Amino acid sequence: MLSFNALALISIFYVALLFAVAFWADKRAERGRGGWLRSPWVYTLSLSIYCTAWTFYGAVGNAARSGLEFATIYLGPTLVMVGWWVILRRLVRIGKTQRITSIADMVSSRYGKSNTLGVLVTLLAVAGTTPYIALQLQSVTLSFAVFMDGPANAPEDLAVVALWVAIGLAVFTILFGTRNLDVEERHHGIVMAIAVEAVVKLVALLAVGIFAVFWIGSGPSDMMARIEASSIDVWALQPDRWMTMIFLSAAAFICLPRMFQVIVIENEDERHLSTAAWAFPMYLFLISLFVIPIAVVGLSVMPEGSNPDLFVLTLPLTFDQNALATLAFLGGFSSATSMVIVASIALATMVSNHIVMPIWLSTQSVGATVSGDVRHVVILARRASIVGVLVLGFLYFRLSGGGTALASIGLVAFVGLSQILPALIGGIFWRGATRIGAAAGLATGLALWLWTSLLPSFGEGGVLSAAVFLHGPFGIAMLRPEALFWIEDIDPLVHSVLWSIALNTLAFCVFSLLSFPSPLERLQGATFVNIFRFSDRSRGWTGGAAEAEDLLMMAQRIIGPQVAQGIFESEAAKQGKQGYLPDVTPDFMDRLERELAGSVGAATAHAMVAQITGGASVTVEDLIRVADEAQQILEYSNQLEAKSAEQERTARQLREANEKLLALSVQKDGFLSQISHELRTPMTSIRSFSEILMADEAMGPEDRLRYSRIIHDETKRLTRLLDDLLDLSVLENGQVTLNMGEETIGAVLDRAVAAMEVATGQQDFVIQRPGPGEDASIYTDGDRLSQVFINLIANALKYCENPTPRLTIKVDEAGGRRVVDFLDNGKGIPTDAQTLIFEKFARVSDNHAAGGAGLGLAICREVMTRLGGGIVYLPGQGGAAFRVILPDARAEAA
Amino acid sequence: MSRPPEPIFLARQSYRRRRWSDAARLMPVVGLIALLLPLLWADQATTSGGILYIFCVWALLIAGTKIIARRLTDYDPLIETNDSTESTETKDGGAR
Structure with a gap:
């Protein structure tokens, strides 16, 4: 077996290595070269301080006693990590934007920067962590004891070991934990050191596990058989304990000061969390993979009565595997030291910020403006706090005698620190949570924890007498520490968690509902709850x-x-x-x-x-001002939105107008060339026929007549064209005089149809006039109206391509106005041309039949506008369809 | 104080991202239910069977979280369509 001195030497060497690593990492970070120091893996490994010596050694012991229940301690944190998106991401973001320095600072900051709450959380943390530190010291000394020979195994020697370990840890923590009082409370050296320790822990446990499965046993299937044959084969799952332990470990994972320190404060980059979300559960998975095999092998191999808590160490030693035993020892040592280092930093920060500094400030009667550096006070306070925390832990270890009472303290500490959970989670999800509510919840939880968990943990006759357990304090049975409110026979742990957390949450909620928060609290509350909405500042x-x-x-x-x-x-x-x-x-x-x-x-x-x-x-005024500003911003943005919608509408109109103009300009160019062509053709024929008339004296009378008629016709066509142009220009300039009179619609239509028949003489064109309504009389300029009708009929005549053309003229009423519809059975007008046909010079098709210059419909529209009516194209009628809206008779009469 | 109305329709990418974040929220619930299921049958079960069940659930949770975390960080994790508006605060420490 390895000698004690050799082991001590190895430990010292290992610690020296950690010093070197921490020193190197600090130097590197100081030079601004983070590199892989800032990798998400270092962050993930640093989270492993969750696995303390209590879990390193104790998990196997726990498994040997109660089988799979040990896994709950790891399953709770797994759930929290797996749900990183819900809680941890929020905490990390808040921690970064609000420059949180500890969990006490977080709670105090959320509830209006109340120092009372900070003090309360600090006290709770100290009370919950000190025994835990004692537990680490105990496990280190116990593991040393395993290597000592029988007679030297005296309590005094163990105490000396514990003392030296505590001193060493204090020196390490002070050196690397309080070197810098930085704006960002991060400790690269320490994080790096605990990452190294995390690897050592994992490798050690895996090595012992592989040794147990493949060396002592012969592979996984043999191991399964051994488990089935062992005393823990029956999975006596206790539902209440199972659920409670998962909840408790999850809550503790968030609320333990050291966990908060590594998860939130030491977080370098929010994105690291997304890696740790699965990588840390993986770490826990690997850590617990071999726990049951080690326990089962230990139970079967080790002599009756040996401590299952130390199987990890004693198993290799029994098989004379000194190297493996040393590795396991270093694993346990790492677990203990890394926990103590981070926990004491976290506690020291809280104590100095929430207890020492406020007291120091209040003793400085001159106030904060006095010159001189206050940093040395802060650093001194931290160093003193670290020493104080370790001294407390050591004293606790000494006074409790290092006996079995300590073994249960791990869960007791978990219960105690979980009391922060309602205030913490309520604070980041519920704006209505108030300082009073948080204080009430914390106080209730603290009191119930002390009464149902911490004090009973010393055993009957420890702090509380057996009589108190049996009959309650002063004989009040309702207040028995393990059977509150007369409800008996609950597992003590479940009992304590149930009552403390339930009543804590109840007090937190009720007092939050009843109290009224100060303005600062409400600002902070809104900032914390809506951290992703307004991360900048409040x-x-x-x-x-x-x-x-x-x-x-x-x-x-x-x-x-x-x-x-x-x-x-x-x-x-x-x-x-x-x-x-x-x-x-x-x-x-x-x-x-x-x-x-x-x-x-x-x-x-x-x-x-x-x-x-x-x-x-x-002040309330400030709040109102802030609210007003927000309201103004909101209104302003609404206005902007409305304006931009309006501008969009205008732009659309402009775009349409522009398109129309462009199309018209093209049409106009076309018209100019066309009108010169239109004017030129009759001119040419007039000139040539008159030349013939002048030159040919011997022409017969028939020819002369024929040529003269051609000249006459061409002249008429020219005149008509010029008339149209003139007409349009007169109409457009509003210089037209109207001969108003009473007339029936039928009469006007008769005139128009007759004129058309005379003008064209076409017979195969059917004009249907399904009668009713034509008798109505209107007050208008009948000649102008019939001009419109003639135009429309002529259009139908010209453009209707149907072999049996038919025009239907219907007098109707639409929208309270009398209308006349002209529907033909041709192809109609394409949609894209419908907007253009009423424009001057517009032509739908290029074939210009019968001498139109594209002025007819433009004239119609002008006429109808003058008459106080209108003309529109009616789409979807099967052919071309125009609706003439007649002037409103009543309006005219009035 | 009323908030500006949230958009009803999102671009495909933002939509995907939100659904992935929904999945991330769902993970702990799924995990908890899976871990509480043994309460129904574990009074007669053996530890060896329990080990298989618990570790399988554990492995699945790890794999699922890894996939979701990867998807969520594929899109820039610091720019969220609605959830978050700030991105400068964490970006300076962001050398990965």
Whole structure:
């Protein structure tokens, strides 16, 4: 067997290695070369401080006693990690934006930067963590004891070992944990060291497990057979304990100060969480993979009565595997030391920020503006706190005698720290949670934990007498520590968790509902709950009261002259000022406070700034102002939205108009060439026929007549064209005079049809006039109206391609107006041309039949407009269809 | 204080991303139910069977979370369509 001295030497060497790693990582980070130091894997491994020596050794012992129940301790955290998107992501984001320094700071900051809550959480954390540290010291000494020979196994020697371990840990933690009082409370060296320790832990446990399965046993199937043959084969699952343990470990995973420290505070980058979300459950999976095999092999191989908690160590030793035993020892040692280091840093931060600094501040009667560096006070407070925490742990270890009472303390600590859960989770999901509610919940939980869990854990006759267990304090049976409210026979752990968490949550909710939060609380509440909505900041300060110089003086003392001056200078530059003194705007105060909070915690930072600004930071008026601003912004954005919709409409109209103009311009070009052609053709024939008439004296009378008629016809065509143009121009200029008179629609139509028949002489064209309504009389210019009708009939005549053309003229009533519809059975007008046909010079097709120049419909529209009616194209009638809307008789009469 | 109305229709990518984040929210619930199922039958079960069940559930949870986390970070995790508007705060420490 390895000698004690050799083991001590190995331990010292191992610790020296960790010092080197931490030192190297710190140096590297200082030089700004993060590299893989900042990888998500280091983050994941650092989370493994969840697995302390209690779980390293104790899991096997637990499995040997109660089988699979040991796994619950790992399944709870697995669920939390798997649900990273819900809770942890939120916590990390809040921690980053609000510069949270510890879980106490988180709770205090959420509930209006209340230091009372900070103190309460700190006390709870100290009470819950000190025994836990004692437990680590115990497991290290126990594992040392395994290597000692019988007679040397005296309690005094063990105490010496524990003392040296505690001293070593204190030195390490002070060296690497309080080197820098940074704006960001991160410790690269320590994180790196615990990542290394995480690997050692995992490798050690895997090695022992593989040794048990493949060396002692002969492979997995043999191991399954051994499990079936062992005493823990029956999975006596106790539903209440199973559920409680999963809940408890999940809650503790979030609420343990050291876990909060590594998950939230030491988090380098939010994205690391997405890797840790599956990688850390994987770590837990591997850690627990061999626990049952080791337990089963241990139970069968080791002599009766040997401590199953130490199977991990004793199993290799029994088979004389010194190297493996040493590795297992280092694994346990790593588990213990990494937990103690991080836990003491977390506790020291809380104690210095929430207890020492406020007291120190209040003793400084001159206030915060006095010059001098306050950083040494903070660092001193932290160092003293670290020593204090370790001394407490050591004393606890000594006084409790290091006996079996300690073994149960792990779960007791879990229950205690889980009391923070309602305030923490309620705080980040429920805006209505208040400071009073959180304090009431925490106090209730703390009291119930003390009474039902911590005090009974010392055993009957320990702190509480057997009589209290049996009959309750002062004989009040309702208050028996393990049977509250007369409900007996519950498992003590389940009993304690059930009552403490339930009543804690109830008090938290009820008092939150009944109390009224201060303005600052409500601001913080909104910021925390809506962290993904407004991550930038919440307005905290009203400006004006503070002097920039006082603020600079104070900031220098907390974060050091260079950093403080840097902040002030950059702020001044941002405001466009020279020098170090910016205007004290609320934004600046907010920023400054958050920078300070990174060093001394939100509550202290707030208190210090408040000392200078003279107290009240947020008034109801400020809140109203903030709300008003938000309202204005909202309205403004609504207006913008409306405006942009309007602009879009206008743009669409403009676009349409533009398209129309472009099309018209093309049409016009076409018309110009066409009208010159139209004018030219008759002119040419007139000229040539008149030349013939002039030149040929001997022409017969028939020929002469024929030529003269041609000349006459061409002249008429020219005249008609010019008439049309003139007509249109007159109409458009509004110079037309109307001969108004009473007439029936039928009469006007008769005239138009007759004129058409005379003009064209076409017989095969059928005009149907399904009668009713034609008798109605209207007051209008009948000649002009019949001009419109003639135009429409002529159009139908010209453009209807149907072999048996038919035109239906219907007098109807639509929308309270009398209308005349002209429907033919041709092809109709294509949709894209429908908007253009009423424009001047517009032509649907290029074949210009019968001398039209594209003015007819334009004239119709002008006429109808003058008459007080209108003309539109009716789509979807099977052919071309025009609707003439007659003038409103009543309007005319009036 | 009323919030501006949220858009009803999202681009395909943002839509996918939201569904993945829904899946991420669902994971712990699924895990919890799977881990509480043994309550129904574990009073007669053997530990060896229990080991198989628990570790299988465990492995599936890890695999599922890995897939979802990968999908969620495929899209830029710092720019969320609605959930989050800020991206500068965490970006400076973001050298991966």
